[in-house]
Amino acid sequence: xxxxxxxxxxxxxxxxxxAVRKIAEPSRRTFLQRTLTLGGLSLLSGCSLxxxxxxEAALGKVSSWNDRIQGLLFDPNRLAPTYPESMITRPFxxxxxxxxxxxxxxxxxxxxxxxxxxxxxxxxxxxxxxxALPQSDQITRHICVEGWSAIGRWGGVPFSLFLKTVGADLxxxxxxxxxADDYYTSIDMxxxxxxxxxxxxxxxxxTLPRQYGYPMKLRMPTKLGYKNPKHIQAIFxxxxxxxGYWEDQGYNWFGGS
Amino acid sequence: MTDASAxxxxxxxxxxxxxxxxLNAIAVIVMVTSGWxxxxxxxxxxxxxxxxxxxxxxxxxxxxxxxxxxxxxxxxGLIYLACNLFSGxxxxxxxxxxxxxxxxxxxxxxxxxLAHDDPRHYNAVQRAAYLFVMxxxxxxxxxxxxxxxxxxxxxxxxxxxxxxxxxxxxFFAMSALVGFFVVHVVMVALVPRTLIAMLRGx
Numbered sequence: 001x002x003x004x005x006x007x008x009x010x011x012x013x014x015x016x017x018x019a020v021r022k023i024a025e026p027s028r029r030t031f032l033q034r035t036l037t038l039g040g041l042s043l044l045s046g047c048s049l050x051x052x053x054x055x056e057a058a059l060g061k062v063s064s065w066n067d068r069i070q071g072l073l074f075d076p077n078r079l080a081p082t083y084p085e086s087m088i089t090r091p092f093x094x095x096x097x098x099x100x101x102x103x104x105x106x107x108x109x110x111x112x113x114x115x116x117x118x119x120x121x122x123x124x125x126x127x128x129x130x131x132a133l134p135q136s137d138q139i140t141r142h143i144c145v146e147g148w149s150a151i152g153r154w155g156g157v158p159f160s161l162f163l164k165t166v167g168a169d170l171x172x173x174x175x176x177x178x179x180a181d182d183y184y185t186s187i188d189m190x191x192x193x194x195x196x197x198x199x200x201x202x203x204x205x206x207t208l209p210r211q212y213g214y215p216m217k218l219r220m221p222t223k224l225g226y227k228n229p230k231h232i233q234a235i236f237x238x239x240x241x242x243x244g245y246w247e248d249q250g251y252n253w254f255g256g257s
Numbered sequence: 258m259t260d261a262s263a264x265x266x267x268x269x270x271x272x273x274x275x276x277x278x279x280l281n282a283i284a285v286i287v288m289v290t291s292g293w294x295x296x297x298x299x300x301x302x303x304x305x306x307x308x309x310x311x312x313x314x315x316x317x318x319x320x321x322x323x324x325x326x327x328x329x330x331x332x333x334g335l336i337y338l339a340c341n342l343f344s345g346x347x348x349x350x351x352x353x354x355x356x357x358x359x360x361x362x363x364x365x366x367x368x369x370x371l372a373h374d375d376p377r378h379y380n381a382v383q384r385a386a387y388l389f390v391m392x393x394x395x396x397x398x399x400x401x402x403x404x405x406x407x408x409x410x411x412x413x414x415x416x417x418x419x420x421x422x423x424x425x426x427x428f429f430a431m432s433a434l435v436g437f438f439v440v441h442v443v444m445v446a447l448v449p450r451t452l453i454a455m456l457r458g459x
Contacts, residue, residue, distance in 0.1 A: 058325075070406075073409050079408075257408050
């Protein structure tokens with residue numbers, strides 16, 4: 001009996017000593033687990049952080065700050081690169097928040113471009129009147145927010161010329177667009193006045209097809225694709241931030257390239 | 258020997274280094290995981306990253322994280338490089354670096370015989386790896402600038418072969434960065450006191 005007791009005590013001491021040693025000397029395996037968990041934890045916390053309104057608000061503030069930085073970086077005289085006709089992407093990809101067959105069918109004869117806001121002459125424009133204005137042509141790269149890009153050829157009225165023609169307040173902050181496909185967006189005035197910003201009426205030398213924005217889209221090679229509205233029905237000039245379809249959901253407003 | 262130099266001899270990593278190291282780790286993890294979500298919106302190659310390991314929830318969210326963490330990455334990176342350069346640490350810790358020494362240390366490392374007696378001193382493989390990751394992050398930022406502002410930075414755009422090439426450069430530089438990260442973490446697991454040193458300085 002006595003012997004047995006001693007053995008039990010020795011076992012207990014040995015176990016305790018072993019446990020203490022294990023705690024005092026962290027094994028390599030523990031460190032491996034901890035270091036790997038460090039990475040995993042940051043991933044997990046990132047995902048859950050995402051849903052918190054405070055984080056969303058902070059990210060929104062940084063996005064607004066990025067708008068200002070992009071406004072400062074934007075050089076009104078710097079041109080986007082142009083390409084030879086041989087480099088045009090064929091077929092040019094369709095892209096919208098809906099499928100290609102859902103692109104609106106618009107009667108060009110009945111279509112009128114409505115103007116509002118800080119514009120002196122707000123009478124509506126017909127397609128024929130827009131076609132009668134001086135036209136310019138460009139082969140430029142369209143860069144999508146998703147990362148892909150495609151080279152296309154657009155022709156139409158330089159937007160700065162149009163804004164001057166209708167007597168828009170060129171010192172206003174924003175130009176907004178409302179479209180027939182319920183899309184809407186807005187841009188900064190310096191980009192609106194950029195020499196490569198055009199009211200596109202043609203694509204690759206023919207009338208702008210339905211899927212690319214008939215009867216008129218705004219083409220800006222200095223901005224990402226979602227900033228280039230199609231099927232435009234109304235243009236307004238304002239100093240009140242108008243937002244946009246994607247911008248209101250979290251895409252960066254300036255969206256410049 | 259003065260007290261100050263005795264103190265500095267005991268310190269493996271100065272406080273500024275530890276701080277910039279961990280801030281960089283956070284920035285890189287956010288940039289890479291949000292970058293994977295952005296990649297998934299339009300994969301360049303025939304695969305996507307599993308959504309579970311990406312950050313942002315959707316393209317718009319991932320872009321917000323990416324374009325927020327970029328400021329941390331760049332500001333912290335500039336502070337790190339400036340401190341490294343002006344303290345003389347860059348020259349002291351990373352040079353000289355010869356191909357012969359690199360080959361010798363690399364072979365020793367493969368045989369598991371690379372000594373880690375003095376954690377203040379980097380072997381040639383460490384020197385090469387850390388210099389590589391510095392340059393790789395510089396390349397990530399440069400190619401990222403072309404993707405973000407391809408019109409506004411024409412010189413950088415042409416140096417990197419245009420928008421579409423810069424996109425691939427950005428991807429492969431990311432892959433190299435992730436490769437470094439994996440090896441780095443495995444090495445820390447094999448020599449755990451390096452983690453303590455990066456946390457406590459000693």
